[in-house]
Amino acid sequence: RLRRSRCGVLSGVRFRRQVQAQVASGSAAVLRPTVATVMGVSYDEATVERICCRLRSLIQEAFQKHMYATAIFYADKLVSLSHFEAEDIYTLAECYFKNREYRRVLHLLKKHGDIVAGDERLKLLAAQSLLECKDWDECLRYLEDNTSAEASSQGDDGKMASVFALLRGKVYEVTENQENALVWYERAVQLDPYCHEALDRLVGNHLLTSDREAALLRGLRLHKEDEWLRHLYAAKLAAARSSAVDPLLGEQLPPLPGSAPAEPASVTGRDADVPVPISQEAWWGRGRQRRSWQAANGDLPGADEYPVSLLPAPLAQNGSTLAAQSTKYFYEGDYESCYQVSKRVLEDDPYHLATLPVHIASLVMLDMKSVVYYVAHQLVNAYPTTAVAWFTAGCYYYMVKKYEHARRFFHKALALDHNFAPAWIVYGHAFAHHDESDQALAAYRTASRLFPGSHLPWLFIGMEYVRTNSLQLAQQCLECARTLMPTDPHIWNEIGAIAFHRKNYKAACELLLKALSLSGAPEEVACANLGHAFLKCKAYDRALSAFQQAHSLNPRSSSVLSGIGFTLQLQERPDEAIEYYHRALSIQRDDPFAAEMLNYAVQEAAEQPCSMEF
Numbered sequence: 121r122l123r124r125s126r127c128g129v130l131s132g133v134r135f136r137r138q139v140q141a142q143v144a145s146g147s148a149a150v151l152r153p154t155v156a157t158v159m160g161v162s163y164d165e166a167t168v169e170r171i172c173c174r175l176r177s178l179i180q181e182a183f184q185k186h187m188y189a190t191a192i193f194y195a196d197k198l199v200s201l202s203h204f205e206a207e208d209i210y211t212l213a214e215c216y217f218k219n220r221e222y223r224r225v226l227h228l229l230k231k232h233g234d235i236v237a238g239d240e241r242l243k244l245l246a247a248q249s250l251l252e253c254k255d256w257d258e259c260l261r262y263l264e265d266n267t268s269a270e271a272s273s274q275g276d277d278g279k280m281a282s283v284f285a286l287l288r289g290k291v292y293e294v295t296e297n298q299e300n301a302l303v304w305y306e307r308a309v310q311l312d313p314y315c316h317e318a319l320d321r322l323v324g325n326h327l328l329t330s331d332r333e334a335a336l337l338r339g340l341r342l343h344k345e346d347e348w349l350r351h352l353y354a355a356k357l358a359a360a361r362s363s364a365v366d367p368l369l370g371e372q373l374p375p376l377p378g379s380a381p382a383e384p385a386s387v388t389g390r391d392a393d394v395p396v397p398i399s400q401e402a403w404w405g406r407g408r409q410r411r412s413w414q415a416a417n418g419d420l421p422g423a424d425e426y427p428v429s430l431l432p433a434p435l436a437q438n439g440s441t442l443a444a445q446s447t448k449y450f451y452e453g454d455y456e457s458c459y460q461v462s463k464r465v466l467e468d469d470p471y472h473l474a475t476l477p478v479h480i481a482s483l484v485m486l487d488m489k490s491v492v493y494y495v496a497h498q499l500v501n502a503y504p505t506t507a508v509a510w511f512t513a514g515c516y517y518y519m520v521k522k523y524e525h526a527r528r529f530f531h532k533a534l535a536l537d538h539n540f541a542p543a544w545i546v547y548g549h550a551f552a553h554h555d556e557s558d559q560a561l562a563a564y565r566t567a568s569r570l571f572p573g574s575h576l577p578w579l580f581i582g583m584e585y586v587r588t589n590s591l592q593l594a595q596q597c598l599e600c601a602r603t604l605m606p607t608d609p610h611i612w613n614e615i616g617a618i619a620f621h622r623k624n625y626k627a628a629c630e631l632l633l634k635a636l637s638l639s640g641a642p643e644e645v646a647c648a649n650l651g652h653a654f655l656k657c658k659a660y661d662r663a664l665s666a667f668q669q670a671h672s673l674n675p676r677s678s679s680v681l682s683g684i685g686f687t688l689q690l691q692e693r694p695d696e697a698i699e700y701y702h703r704a705l706s707i708q709r710d711d712p713f714a715a716e717m718l719n720y721a722v723q724e725a726a727e728q729p730c731s732m733e734f
Contacts, residue, residue: 172202179211188219206235206242213245222249240280243267247287260291269307282312289318293539298572302327306336313340314349324356324444326541326574329604333357333573334367348435351427355444358426359451360605439465443475450478450485453609454641458482470498476508477542484515492516507537515546523550541571545580552584560584575604575611582614591618609639613646620649625656644674651683655690663687678708686717694725 163171175198182191195212202208209232216225229236229246236242243266250259267284289304305327308318323333337354350368357367425445428436435441442465449458462479465472476499483492493516499509514529530547533540548563561584568577578601585594595618602611616631632650636642647670654663667683674680685700701718704711 168201172198172208175201176211179215183215183218188215191215192219192221204232204235206239209235210239210241210245213242217245217249220252222252225249226253237266240267244280244283247284251287251290256291256295260288263288263291269311278311279315282308282315282318285311286315286318289321293321296538296570298327298570309336309340313342319353323353324360326360326571328573330357330360330367330573338368348431351430352435352440352444355427355441356447359444359448437464439469439472439475443472443478446475446482447478450482451608452641453639453643455482455485456641459486459488471502473503473506473508477511480508480512480515481542484519487519489516489519492519505536507533507540507543509533510536511540511543511546514543514550518546518550521553523554526550539570541567541574544570545576548580548584552580552587557584557588573604575601575608578604579608579611579614582611586614586617586621589621591621594618607638609635609643609646611635612638613643613649616653617649620653620656623656625653628653629657642669642673644670644677644680647673648677648680648683651680651687655683655687660687660691664691676707678704678711678714681707682711682714682717685714685721689717689721689724692724694721694728697721698725 175194178194179191179198182188182194192212192215195208195215199205199208199212209228213225213228216222216228225245226249229242229249236246247259247263247267250262263284267281269281269285270278285304285308289301289308292298292301292304302322305318305322308315309322322328322336328336334354334357337350337357340350342350354367425448427444428441431441442461446458446461446465449455449461458478459482462475462482465475466479476495480492480495483495492512496509496512496516499506499512503509510529510533514526514533517523517526517529527547527550530543530550533543534547537543544563544567548560548567551557551560551563561581564577564581564584567574568581571577578597582594582597582601585591585597595615598611598615598618601608602615605611612631612635616628616635619625619628619631629650632646632653635646636650639646647666651663651666651670654660654666664684664687667680667687670677670680671684681700681704685697685704688694688700689697698718698721701714701721704714705718708714
């Protein structure tokens with residue numbers, strides 16, 4: 121066997137030497153094939169072209185099945201076979217991008233720079249890959265050197281230039297250059313009014329004031345059959361303003377069925393020193409009116425509110441429409457309606473990320489700890505790289521008063537998305553609850569810088585200054601908040617508290633009545649504050665009415681029970697006052713005011729003459 125194998129090897133060597141000798145001498149007619157031949161198949165140009173066609177088909181099939189590794193394998197062979205055609209290079213680069221191999225995209229495009237220079241799609245892939253790699257400076261430099269902010273003459277109607285402008289805006293925003301970010305987002309919308317990402321950043325995310333947002337939407341050059349899209353975006357503005365006003369026209373929409381508009385509070389009552397009491401409609405609240413009417417008539421929440429009547433009927437229950445309605449209810453203080461509407465959205469799509477922040481906020485306000493705990497676990501498992509998941513986890517620890525743990529989760533959420541507004545706000549709250557005023561103010565100031573169109577950072581800065589008794593600074597911040605959002609009842613409540621601290625009780629009554637008239641659902645704090653203001657004005661009947669309203673909203677509030685008892689005591693009704701002081705002390709045993717006033721009430725009751733009737 122060894123001899124036979126060796127002879128075979130030697131014979132092969134001899135044969136090659138003979139052929140080489142014949143070719144060198146020219147004695148044998150040896151023809152070299154012009155195409156490769158393997159097992160009888162000749163790979164001429166037509167055959168290679170057919171192979172390329174089959175490879176393109178395989179790549180397309182792999183793309184549709186999301187088998188990106190398979191697509192990359194065939195696309196790599198296609199590029200070699202087609203001698204680096206631009207279309208096939210784009211296919212391979214897109215395969216790399218879909219497979220999240222961004223560095224590989226950049227290397228491929230750099231190697232074929234001459235082809236990239238003439239193809240806008242390849243430039244876009246390069247810029248998007250730099251963005252995904254978080255090379256902000258390099259991405260901005262590439263966009264400035266290789267792209268134009270003007271519509272090209274290739275018939276794309278400015279859509280490609282709009283995308284490049286959008287990418288510039290994203291880079292500027294992530295590097296906290298808000299001014300340039302707004303310029304490029306607006307430029308993207310001007311080039312393509314259907315660029316949703318740019319509009320979504322500009323409208324409803326507090327980067328612009330309400331007036332600028334409304335002007336932007338009015339200027340959109342949409343097809344006449346797409347006016348519903350303008351109103352769908354405008355629904356975000358109506359939500360932020362928490363009023364039944366079309367933000368594009370500035371017209372008051374019809375009032376809620378079954379309700380009468382509340383009269384504004386004034387000082388023209390019988391007693392010129394004390395404002396007239398608020399109307400019953402405002403006491404009850406628009407939120408309760410809304411739910412009562414819907415329960416009686418079987419209507420869906422928001423069926424008669426903007427922008428439902430201006431949208432195609434199937435879009436009335438779309439997630440985006442319902443998300444805007446739930447946000448509107450939250451700003452009104454109607455947390456129960458907000459929860460009901462956002463819950464409907466999440467029942468249809470449990471991971472509707474645009475609805476989750478307001479849904480979680482309503483759960484926090486309704487003190488539904490177990491639901492927040494469940495949602496946090498679901499989100500962390502499903503979307504561990506999104507800010508809203510860790511924001512929800514932080515909200516749970518915030519609700520159970522573990523503020524240090526809450527701050528850790530909020531910090532992680534902000535590390536994932538530095539422009540996530542809810543996390544900045546509640547991050548400041550977590551510091552404020554630990555009496556860490558400086559850190560809380562720093563978080564609120566950062567939010568005010570990142571979201572110049574939002575009134576909430578200024579409101580909470582003002583509240584923190586009120587808490588630390590810096591009334592002048594608090595007044596200035598609250599006036600800034602009122603300029604941005606004059607219909608927020610919480611702003612009027614805080615300004616009323618400042619007037620109370622300054623012993624301007626008449627103005628405090630007016631401001632607190634204004635807050636209640638603007639509120640979609642009366643809050644215990646505003647009603648209790650109004651009761652104290654009426655007490656200072658010696659309007660005891662009105663004070664008692666305000667405290668009783670606060671008690672109906674929160675029957676477990678010891679301070680409200682003490683307020684009712686104190687009002688009854690001032691009305692010379694010590695026996696009833698004693699009952700309320702005892703109820704307050706049963707809830708909070710160490711309430712010094714209730715304990716002290718209980719002693720006085722007992723003495724007054726003992727000193728009253730006892731009428732003996734038989």
